[in-house]
Amino acid sequence: MSLTFRDMGLAIVRAIPSLERVARRLYTWLPHAFHDTPAKRLRAFFAGESDVAFIQIGAYDGVAGDPVRPILLDSPGWRGVLVEPQPGAYARLIQNYAHQTDRLVFLNAAISTSRGERLLFRIEDADVERLALPDWAGEIASLDESHLTRHFPHANITQICVKTLLFADVASNFADGRVDAVIMDVEGHERPILENIEFDRHRVRFILFEHKHMNVAEKSLVADLLGRRGFALKEYGRDTVAWRKSAAA
Known part of the structure; x- marks a missing residue:
């Protein structure tokens, strides 16, 4: 991937640590168009491609904090499977993509390490x-x-039983099994899912996931897992992007 202002700033700070405070301040003053974000990395990686297959795990309602939505709405070549276990959010997800259903598949399920059912814990809207x-x-x-x-230790945590699928089950919605990009927001279940993806079989080239729920050991294991499969990793606050180095832009 090409260098961004953020990359160059980090390189300078690594060389001259005393400049970190100044560099951070200068970065915040830059217009938003110059800020480097996971969503911009995702868009840039597939720039110019007319056919991108993606799976979004934990799609919620397709709007709130969603890095895929802006790309999907203005990129007709993107086709995907959106997975969301919460029934209410799932209903809103379908509604929010009502005009894109010809190239999207929606699954009301959770992705895990086995097929079946599991308890999902949540906080009710009320x-x-x-x-x-x-x-x-x-x-x-x-x-x-x-x-x-x-x-939220004082909140009333409720539970529902949800269907669980394997990543391979979701990928089977694509005729050739190819999944160019995987975008995850799974609140602590990142490592088990990543460990069960057959990256070469599905030809995965780009991954976006949260690392903030992982401890140091888990982050190291995931980094090693992806590194051995030819991915480069870059952290952005709470998120990590990983891309196949052989396919880097």
């Missing part, structure tokens, strides 16, 4: 409103109950 929680409190449903209690 409790978000009652406790005046931030809007994103409804987005952090997780297969791990402690993930929610760490964020």
